[in-house]
Amino acid sequence: MALEIIESCVNCWACAPLCPNQAIYEAAPPHFPHFLIDADKCTECVGDFADAQCVAICPIEGAILDELGVEMNPPGSLTGIPPERWAAAQAEIAAR
């Protein structure tokens, strides 16, 4: 049972100090600059907090996955921007 931080992490440092297991670390190149989770240490905060702390503070949708690869903060859940609206805006910008 462990969470995973993927490359969309923006390296904001918010999660690292919150981890009760010190499982979050700054990746070395080539993964730098972003953070990673040591799967051996991660407990998903069970027993410490009601919510996984990294998931609860991460500002980036989709940057943290559970062990099944499911996005813990799915698109739209943090920004409030409906995913289709985001896609439409990106398409419009790309077409400029």
Place this chain on the structure above:
Amino acid sequence: MELPVIAQEAPKAGGCSAGSCGSSATQMNGMSDEIRVRVQDHPCYSEDAHHYFARMHVAVAPACNIQCHYCNRKYDCANESRPGVVSELLTPDQAVKKTLAVAATIPQMTVLGIAGPGDPLANPERTFETFRQLAAKAPDIKLCVSTNGLALPDHVEELAKHNIDHVTITINCVDPDVGAKIYPWIFWKNKRIHGREAAAILIERQQQGLEMLVAKGILVKVNSVLIPGVNDEHLKEVSKIVKAKGAFLHNVMPLIAEAGHGTFYGIMGQRSPNPAELKNLQDACEGDMNMMRHCRQCRADAVGLLGEDRGDEFTMDKIEAMEIDYEAAMAVRAELRAKVTAELDAKRQKAKAAHAPAAPQVVQFMPHPQKLALAGPRSGIPGRQSPARRVLMAVAGKGGLVAVHFGHAKEFLVYEASAAGAKFVGHRKAEQYCAGDETCGDGESVLDRTIKALDGCEVVLCSKIGFEPWGNLEAAGIAPNGEHAMEPIEEAVMAVWHEMLAAGKLEPKPSTAKCA
């Protein structure tokens, strides 16, 4: 040191030696002498200081504990200039090194702020380690911090300990229903809290933090982002409340929202306020509060005078190569500060002696060049002194003079001319359409955008202007004028106004006022 009271008196010399400003003597209206002395060499708080003194931000604080709808944590673009954007995140040690390097290279640099790119107080170790080292190594630098306020009450003691005497709190609302439209979530007591509940907690913490800081004698400036249709009317109440609680300055800034920035407001099509809306709101708040008028909405890693950014000269690789003798630098800095202070004193005395007409200084921000729909020439304070129309004029100025070629102007200073005199009302950014061979292919559209940015102005004063833009400006109803090259801006503006008056061009004609 005794500072003459300059409020109520228009500054004698207009313009801005930094080439960019929002000069407002009355910005410091109503400040106690004690506060005035404390902020007089702070470029962000003191109107005339910003021509002489520089500031820098060090980006040591990446984490944030809330989300705002005008912020996108993904972006760190070198070409973007707005709060929350940085190019290079620094460790406290690097930040200290950079600060000393900048202070030694730019002796005018008097103020070091930590403003992000996240919330400085959501990164307390990094923020306070930076302050701790700087207080010891560079005691001649003033330290400031800005915060969203959520963690503020927990850190007031520590802030006081490090001798931080200015704190900026961003307060966009005092009503949770309004806040729910601005803040989608906060991280609070180990949970992510959404919506109205989140806003209520944030507001309570901001107000508590404000009260605690004031009780400690720490100066508090309040920043508010003006979001049309969301908190515009509400900010009048915010202004009243924060003033009553002891904030010394209120800085209402225009929302920056573009789809390309990837923010909620940008993507959802929330518009930015136009200059008229901003000015009206600031005027409405001004009765209650000192309003800040020359904010340039800097990046969280900006370096230099307001309106310029010399960050590129101080990237970490360049700093590593610098040899810094801070003892020697401090002597140079002290000397320069004494010289500038003497110069400012002389200027203030001169302004006091001049007894210029007490034209209220009204300055509006320049939000987004692309979206400008300018205030009409009649948008000032109505019907005083003369029936002759007020006229907005754009000036390509530098050092207080009409000194810049139209095509080279990075921004235009906008003055409102009337029988009462020339009054600075804001600045409009312009793209330089004449930037050399490489960009000439795009010249026409850039010129068009610049002309659009000047909408509402009837005259543009510059040192020189090319044939093509001359024609385009005239076609857009803006009279180009290159006859006052190198003259003091305010004199030139008034000379043109009197010419228009003599030519019978200033009869009131409300139907032609272009209101946004």
